[in-house]
Amino acid sequence: MQELRRQLAGLEQRGLRRRRQVIEAADGTEVVIGGRRLLAFCSNDYLGLSRHAALIEAAQEAARHYGVGAGASALISGHWAIHEQLERRLAAFAGFPRALHFSTGYMANLALLHTLPRRGDAVFADELNHASLIDGAALTRAEVVEYPHCDVDALAAALASSKAKQKFVVTDAVFSMDGDIAPLPQLLSLCEAHDAWLVVDDAHGFGVLGEGGRGSLSHFGLRSPRIIYMGTLGKAVGVAGAFVTAQEEVIEWLVQRARTYIYTTAAPPMVAAAVLKSVDVIEQGEDLRAHLRKLVQRLREGLRDLPWRLLPSQTAIQPLVVGESKDALALSGLLRDAGIWVPAIRPPTVPMGTARLRISLSAAHSEAQVDRLVEVLRRCAESLS
Numbered sequence: 001m002q003e004l005r006r007q008l009a010g011l012e013q014r015g016l017r018r019r020r021q022v023i024e025a026a027d028g029t030e031v032v033i034g035g036r037r038l039l040a041f042c043s044n045d046y047l048g049l050s051r052h053a054a055l056i057e058a059a060q061e062a063a064r065h066y067g068v069g070a071g072a073s074a075l076i077s078g079h080w081a082i083h084e085q086l087e088r089r090l091a092a093f094a095g096f097p098r099a100l101h102f103s104t105g106y107m108a109n110l111a112l113l114h115t116l117p118r119r120g121d122a123v124f125a126d127e128l129n130h131a132s133l134i135d136g137a138a139l140t141r142a143e144v145v146e147y148p149h150c151d152v153d154a155l156a157a158a159l160a161s162s163k164a165k166q167k168f169v170v171t172d173a174v175f176s177m178d179g180d181i182a183p184l185p186q187l188l189s190l191c192e193a194h195d196a197w198l199v200v201d202d203a204h205g206f207g208v209l210g211e212g213g214r215g216s217l218s219h220f221g222l223r224s225p226r227i228i229y230m231g232t233l234g235k236a237v238g239v240a241g242a243f244v245t246a247q248e249e250v251i252e253w254l255v256q257r258a259r260t261y262i263y264t265t266a267a268p269p270m271v272a273a274a275v276l277k278s279v280d281v282i283e284q285g286e287d288l289r290a291h292l293r294k295l296v297q298r299l300r301e302g303l304r305d306l307p308w309r310l311l312p313s314q315t316a317i318q319p320l321v322v323g324e325s326k327d328a329l330a331l332s333g334l335l336r337d338a339g340i341w342v343p344a345i346r347p348p349t350v351p352m353g354t355a356r357l358r359i360s361l362s363a364a365h366s367e368a369q370v371d372r373l374v375e376v377l378r379r380c381a382e383s384l385s
């Protein structure tokens with residue numbers, strides 16, 4: 001206990017102690033915390049679908065039909081018709097032969113990296129990959145090689161010098177704390193040249209990028225049997241869960257071996273039903289995506305020449321790098337005083353010295369709300385200078 005107390009005090013001192021905010025109510029872009037209404041720029045609900053009437057209705061109807069829980073793991077008796085329907089829909093939508101539905105993206109990534117690479121293989125991972133891919137890599141029996149962020153030349157050299165039996169290049173498609181998009185066409189070319197698999201985590205691209213919201217592969221017009229694609233269902237899709245889609249053999253092997261699929265209760269059927277409806281809305285959601293793109297441009301123009309570095313992102317994730325954790329917390333506090341919630345993201349989530357405000361936009365935001373954020377940030381810059 002004493003040791004834990006000492007360590008917690010250390011976190012506090014370094015400005016690294018995290019605290020959860022209890023949300024009492026929300027209506028899409030505004031939340032109520034401690035009785036106070038705040039304009040929020042911190043959700044991954046990029047299209048505002050978590051409150052979409054048709055999704056809520058689909059979940060309610062499924063709850064009446066199937067009950068609220070799946071009742072068992074998928075391989076025992078928890079794989080319902082609605083799960084089967086969802087997997088077919090997701091595979092067809094993403095353009096692959098088969099898909100597997102997971103309860104969370106974290107579990108999907110653990111499954112991929114624990115199950116597919118074997119002893120004697122090698123995993124090549126971007127240094128800024130999401131924590132779930134890093135944790136997955138920690139479970140693998142293969143050798144793990146990190147390459148510098150989006151550095152195609154460094155990756156090419158690493159692949160060329162590798163004697164591994166099977167090679168897996170693993171990357172976020174849209175990096176969760178920087179908002180930039182991985183050079184997927186170049187990565188796929190390298191994988192073709194070196195006979196490697198390409199594992200793409202599209203948590204922040206699925207629903208938002210590409211034709212009909214099909215994600216980052218569609219954004220670049222990429223298709224290949226060597227791609228293993230993971231999309232999450234709790235961000236732009238607005239519900240919960242994830243899926244992996246790939247060639248038949250890859251998916252069948254996951255069904256046989258993925259411990260985070262086999263040894264856990266299947267996702268509630270009502271969740272699958274809401275996701276299924278969400279895919280329809282996403283496919284028809286070009287207006288939502290166009291509005292979101294417009295907000296991104298508006299924010300970026302508004303935040304030009306501020307003292308903080310706005311990373312060059314074209315996605316809904318717009319990070320404003322402040323530097324030290326304490327300064328990022330202070331800026332987040334100033335915004336909070338002005339009725340705006342943008343969380344400070346600190347190490348270890350991001351590298352030391354790059355603490356930042358992670359502004360995330362949603363199609364549910366209005367232009368006026370983005371303007372308000374810009375105005376308050378400009379005032380903060382003046383008061384701090």
Ligand SMILES: *Cc1c(COP(=O)(O)O)cnc(C)c1O
Nearest residue numbers: 104105106130132176203232241
């Ligand atoms: C959020 C996220 C995950 C995890 O997905 P969950 O469904 O929230 O567990 C995986 N990869 C990336 C890049 C993410 O941003």
